[in-house]
Amino acid sequence: MRRGFPVWAVYALGFVPAVVAFGGGLAGTTGPDPIRALEQTLGLWALRFLLAALCVTPLRRFFGVNLLRYRRALGLLCFYYASLHLLAFIGLDHSFDWAEITREILKRPYAFIGMACLLLLIPLAATSSNAMIKRLGAKNWTRLHRLVYPAALLAAAHFIFAVKSWPLEPLLYAGAAVALLAARLAPKRRPSLEQPHEA
């Protein structure tokens, strides 16, 4: 194995914001509305990990920085945070009032978009193991995992739809998502030029 920053440490560090947010919520240090604070923190970190995972390919292509071995961890962290975000919405924000929750998800664009985003992430998380890559074959696996592109756009839209007016922060995240997707449309360099980076 190559030396460097270990993958397990990415997971360990990755869960720190969730632990801090939940602990702070229990301790009452996250402001007057701890439920909203926790919900928002979990959602924001899901989006951040999603964008971080999307950075891996452009970093490699344009800057020769290879972080590929962390990509699965970043993607799974995104999925875990998105799941916890939904769980906070269901359990804390709406106290498991299923009728209300169903109504919200079907009726409200922000909730519908968020739910659709998480649904897209499920097959990606489920096929993240080496065994699944082998089983699907690299080509099919790659094709399936392009679902992360619409998921990124939905996640950014979910953020914009959840706030009043047009504050800067959600727009910056949306801009980052669009830029990361656009980077993939740039014409591929010829393999001969790309080879040195792969060595």
Next chain:
Amino acid sequence: MLIRVGTDLPIASSEITPRSLWLRRRDFLGAGAALGLGLTGVARAASPYSTDEKPNSRADITGYNNFYEFGTDKSDPAAKAGRLKTKPWTLRIDGLVDKPADYALEDFLKPFSTEERIYRMRCVEGWSMVIPWLGFPLAEAIKRAQPQASARYVAFETLVRPEEMPGQRSFPRIIPWPYREGLRLDEAMHPLTILATGLYGEPLPNQNGAPLRLVVPWKYGFKGIKSIVRMTLVAEQPKTSWNMIAPDEYGFFANVNPEVDHPRWSQATERRIGEGGLFAKRRPTLMFNGYESVASLYSGMDLRANF
């Protein structure tokens, strides 16, 4: 010069009565009444317009605010409103009135005596608080200006001072400044509608809209325009900020109504801030925020169309 805000006493009432005791004043009143001692001479009787629900803590009320002049995060106003200079303060009253004037705030306030009004506050975002305001009926201020017969609405404006209000410098512009609000004249004259100058027996903190703000407890909180510099009596329904930004989401009336959802979220329930921590349950939102007596203002109106 000493400028007294909202009280005739030379010292704040909080200096006379510790807040911890003050918070329990109803217990004393109740005990006094039970004993037939008639303690109303010691502590002033509560306003009949006040709720007997437990007020939120001062920390909650002063630390969790939507006041976009200071930023969009709810902690921004508490962090950034300190730089706002509220003395001197000029209030302009104009439009369809016989006595238009530019008042120095202390002159404007002189004839009015404030009283405590403990009101529920329901934010359009789905949370609520109980707040002990100090204020006086807006009706008194309007009467003093002597509105003309053609006046049918009151338009309000907030201060614009980007050098002290960082939210007014931010990009993209969240609100076309100044923040504007408005009431129909009968709403403005309703005894529940107050101009507030204080909170918890003390002058209003900047983040809560110092030195003068509107409180209309049966409407969503955004109607309660803060740091008012101008009130204009007009004949036509005035423009209001959130309605200008998103007319399909925020109406002119903005009455609290559990039956009429915000297009993007339900208004059927709310979370009472400071209640239950991480495992707080939502509570049902009440029509007109529980202030049913205002229903007669809207008889015959379709509140779904006039949201």
